[in-house]
Amino acid sequence: MKGIRRFLGQFTGDQFYCGLDIGTHTLKASLNRVADANTLELLAVNEVETKGLAAASINDTGEFSSCVSAAVDGIVRKTRRPLRDIHLGLGGEFIDTRSSRALIPLVERGNKIVSAGDLRYARAQARMLGVRLEEEVLADLVQQFKVDDVNIALNPVGLYGRKLEVETLLVVANMTRLRNLTKAVRQAGFEVNDVHFNAAAASDAMLDKRRRTDGCVLVDLGARTTMILVFKEGLLKHFRKVAAGGEVLTQRIAAALNIPFPLAEDIKKSYGRVSDGAALGQGGEEILIKKEQGFVPVKRDMITMAMEPDVHLILGHIQAAVTESGYEGQLKGGVVVVGGGALLAGLMERVEAQTRMPVTLGRNIPGLNNAAVYCVSTSLAEAGYKNTFRYRLDAQKPKDWWAAILAKAEEISNEYF
Numbered sequence: 001m002k003g004i005r006r007f008l009g010q011f012t013g014d015q016f017y018c019g020l021d022i023g024t025h026t027l028k029a030s031l032n033r034v035a036d037a038n039t040l041e042l043l044a045v046n047e048v049e050t051k052g053l054a055a056a057s058i059n060d061t062g063e064f065s066s067c068v069s070a071a072v073d074g075i076v077r078k079t080r081r082p083l084r085d086i087h088l089g090l091g092g093e094f095i096d097t098r099s100s101r102a103l104i105p106l107v108e109r110g111n112k113i114v115s116a117g118d119l120r121y122a123r124a125q126a127r128m129l130g131v132r133l134e135e136e137v138l139a140d141l142v143q144q145f146k147v148d149d150v151n152i153a154l155n156p157v158g159l160y161g162r163k164l165e166v167e168t169l170l171v172v173a174n175m176t177r178l179r180n181l182t183k184a185v186r187q188a189g190f191e192v193n194d195v196h197f198n199a200a201a202a203s204d205a206m207l208d209k210r211r212r213t214d215g216c217v218l219v220d221l222g223a224r225t226t227m228i229l230v231f232k233e234g235l236l237k238h239f240r241k242v243a244a245g246g247e248v249l250t251q252r253i254a255a256a257l258n259i260p261f262p263l264a265e266d267i268k269k270s271y272g273r274v275s276d277g278a279a280l281g282q283g284g285e286e287i288l289i290k291k292e293q294g295f296v297p298v299k300r301d302m303i304t305m306a307m308e309p310d311v312h313l314i315l316g317h318i319q320a321a322v323t324e325s326g327y328e329g330q331l332k333g334g335v336v337v338v339g340g341g342a343l344l345a346g347l348m349e350r351v352e353a354q355t356r357m358p359v360t361l362g363r364n365i366p367g368l369n370n371a372a373v374y375c376v377s378t379s380l381a382e383a384g385y386k387n388t389f390r391y392r393l394d395a396q397k398p399k400d401w402w403a404a405i406l407a408k409a410e411e412i413s414n415e416y417f
């Protein structure tokens, strides 16, 4: 019943989509209004500290539920729009990835033209073969197509062949954890419309087809995890998940200055600066830090030095992902970095120096500070809209419909005659 109401709701009045990025450090919510098929206007964002989560599991449903409620109610208050359902986004510690492949015969004798339906079927097979009983697939990212054992760059639809092989990266989440998440969201007074993989939603929204074909890298630098996705020829060529992010940098500062974590976090955001390679010394700027014995002067370079080993480690992983993709020097689309970790002063310049590629910070959302933090949640709202039937109607002009009908007719005629 709810499904029918939701479906019909697509066709009445303005369209609003809410994305909720479940981070280990903070929950980020955003509300977008559909202006037209290509433009989602951002109405409000809100960020609250994550509580009630430990190692990607809810350890206190009440506390986590209150967090969800605070995050979403914040945007409801700002926009005065009641919200029913939200699009959840998971990443980092919540997800597991594994490669899966499927080979399907296209025709018994001779050969036939590969259709969009064949691709869908091959991907569905790869999903079924790769997923385990207790898991749910959040995303399947195609890494390779082969027609008659030959690698096909881009899309094989329209080629002649006898068999089609697809290799995908499955992004899965544990079903029990998902159920608990959904329960906590319901307890907060909202429905989960869909659950997405953060980095897939972000790359769909921020990396257009041209950029993925030219080759580019998406880095999501969160609190506990960094995710690196390398695209080329329109497909995902490499994925790397690193168990390090902004939190470890804060821990280093806390240990070096012998101060509590929350104070180290504030200091990192206000004074943290990644080394630009110039020698760090005893001279340089000093800042005053409040300790038990009063204000104590600390050299700013000390903060830089404390973070350097882990900055080096994270940069090394980004470089390794590019190298392992096999497309080093061929990624013309550059690097896009999202996530709060990307805001650390000087880090983008270091990524640029390390990868020797142009680096951009998230997505430019006019009027929004720290857009890198929120662009995942806005991408989730966008993914929510793009999965609807209404989007298909909005995005296609009458001539596209005509072309689609002709393509379908051709597909059926190729299939049966």
Ligand SMILES: Nc1ncnc2c1ncn2[C@@H]1O[C@H](COP(=O)(O)OP(=O)(O)OP(=O)(O)O)[C@@H](O)[C@H]1O
Residues within 6 Å of the ligand: 022, 023, 024, 025, 026, 027, 091, 092, 093, 221, 222, 223, 224, 225, 226, 245, 246, 247, 250, 265, 268, 269, 270, 272, 338, 339, 340, 341, 342, 343, 344, 345, 373
């Ligand atoms: N202005 C800033 N300067 C430096 N670091 C920052 C800044 N703002 C946020 N961060 C860091 O970004 C990290 C949080 O980023 P983000 O909100 O993307 O993580 P998350 O999504 O909660 O975590 P994860 O993706 O690992 O689950 C924290 O480590 C925080 O210290």
Ligand SMILES: [Mg+2]
Residues within 6 Å of the ligand: 021, 022, 023, 024, 091, 092, 198, 220, 222, 223, 339
């Ligand atoms: Mg995150």
